[in-house]
Amino acid sequence: MNREEITDLYFMDARSKLIDLAAFLDRLDRYEGADDYRMAAFRKTAAELMSQQPGRAARVLTAFSDPTEEPIVAAGEKGASGAWSGDKD
Amino acid sequence: MRYIEPHAHMVSRTTDDYVSIVTAGCQAVCEPAFWAGFDRSSSRGFYDYFRQLTQYEPQRAAKFGLAHYTWLCINPKESEDLVLADEVLSIIPEFIDSPNVLGIGEIGLNKNSRNELKVLEKHVNLAAERDQLILVHTPHLEDKLKGTRLIVDLIKSDSRIDPGKVIIDHVEEHTAAIALDAGFWAGITLYPESKCTPPRAIDIVENFGHEQIWMNSACDWGVSIPLAVPKTALEMRRRGHTEEFIDQLLYRNPARFMGQCPKFKLPLE
Ligand SMILES: [Zn+2]
Numbered sequence: 060m061n062r063e064e065i066t067d068l069y070f071m072d073a074r075s076k077l078i079d080l081a082a083f084l085d086r087l088d089r090y091e092g093a094d095d096y097r098m099a100a101f102r103k104t105a106a107e108l109m110s111q112q113p114g115r116a117a118r119v120l121t122a123f124s125d126p127t128e129e130p131i132v133a134a135g136e137k138g139a140s141g142a143w144s145g146d147k148d
Numbered sequence: 149m150r151y152i153e154p155h156a157h158m159v160s161r162t163t164d165d166y167v168s169i170v171t172a173g174c175q176a177v178c179e180p181a182f183w184a185g186f187d188r189s190s191s192r193g194f195y196d197y198f199r200q201l202t203q204y205e206p207q208r209a210a211k212f213g214l215a216h217y218t219w220l221c222i223n224p225k226e227s228e229d230l231v232l233a234d235e236v237l238s239i240i241p242e243f244i245d246s247p248n249v250l251g252i253g254e255i256g257l258n259k260n261s262r263n264e265l266k267v268l269e270k271h272v273n274l275a276a277e278r279d280q281l282i283l284v285h286t287p288h289l290e291d292k293l294k295g296t297r298l299i300v301d302l303i304k305s306d307s308r309i310d311p312g313k314v315i316i317d318h319v320e321e322h323t324a325a326i327a328l329d330a331g332f333w334a335g336i337t338l339y340p341e342s343k344c345t346p347p348r349a350i351d352i353v354e355n356f357g358h359e360q361i362w363m364n365s366a367c368d369w370g371v372s373i374p375l376a377v378p379k380t381a382l383e384m385r386r387r388g389h390t391e392e393f394i395d396q397l398l399y400r401n402p403a404r405f406m407g408q409c410p411k412f413k414l415p416l417e
Contacts, residue, residue, distance in 0.1 A: 060387065060388045064388075068386060068387070069347065114321075116320075116321040116322075116348065116351070117320075117321040117322040118322075120292075120293070120320055120321055120322040121293060121322045123289065123290050124290050124291075124292065124293035124294065124322065125260070125290050125291055125293065125294045126293075126294075127294060128294065128297070128298075130260050130261055130262045130264070130265050130298065131259060131260055131261050131262070132261070132262060133228065133261050133262070133263065134228045134258060134259035134260075134261040134263070134264060135259075136259070137225050137258060137259070138288075139287065139288040139289035139290055139291050140289070140290065141289045141290060142289075142290055143290040
């Protein structure tokens with residue numbers, strides 16, 4: 060396959076997701092309050108979309124990840140929030 | 149087409165799901181032990197769960213002509229309580245020789261805690277002593293990268309374990325190479341929201357190779373799609389991949405990994 064064929068396959072889907080992201084950011088602005096650690100990570104990571112380097116998906120995933128190496132003392136909650144808070148454990 | 153569903157929690161699925169996957173070409177379904185969505189009140193809950201996985205669920209699958217295999221463990225979400233974990237670990241040998249048990253799984257980490265690591269190590273030891281295959285669950289979202297590294301380091305440090313007999317499941321773009329470069333197999337889970345979409349799963353295969361990779365739906369009681377594997381076959385055709393390649397990735401690869409356990413047999417072979 061070539062670039063045009065991949066564009067044919069995925070452009071409409073990606074376009075739709077990009078509009079959804081823009082609408083999500085507009086929606087946040089219309090409601091009271093401040094960004095939490097998840098949105099701080101989101102805004103920082105969104106810059107990857109403009110990168111010219113391959114490996115964007117891995118870098119986005121890594122940017123949302125806990126960068127520490129030591130096991131935590133004890134598991135409190137079971138769930139994950141999608142972004143590393145830095146101090147919630 | 150034919151395919152294998154190497155990771156599905158069928159105890160949480162309906163009979164209609166069995167009909168759907170068999171109609172789509174599923175030849176075998178493999179069910180790791182996992183969290184029920186709530187914590188069991190005692191090890192007796194696990195005893196009954198293991199009975200369900202080794203006795204009842206294979207009969208249920210057989211009604212649709214489907215081979216059913218399973219993996220046993222206490223999952224990482226319930227591994228914070230070391231006393232409970234030891235009790236459950238002591239039950240496993242009673243079930244491990246059942247004809248449909250392929251190995252120990254899905255073990256691993258959830259929040260990357262010290263106790264989760266201790267329980268993981270005990271499972272790895274049990275697998276080494278009993279020469280069992282291992283199926284590893286890697287943590288969710290922000291915990292996955294750190295957890296995958298901790299898991300891979302722990303298993304690599306046990307010289308009795310052949311990495312070719314271990315699958316690190318739920319890899320994504322940032323963790324696939326951590327598993328594959330260490331000689332482990334890697335599983336890609338096809339979820340509509342978290343984990344991987346079919347287009348991304350195909351990207352991972354195109355970028356990291358296909359020799360030691362399988363794909364699964366990991367369908368359970370949460371948001372998940374039992375037909376995710378055959379739907380990914382459709383996406384692979386759209387991407388120009390051949391039927392031969394689809395068969396290798398979705399049928400022969402999981403058959404090769406699980407075939408390392410002599411109990412694993414396929415109806416067509
Ligand atoms: Zn699972």
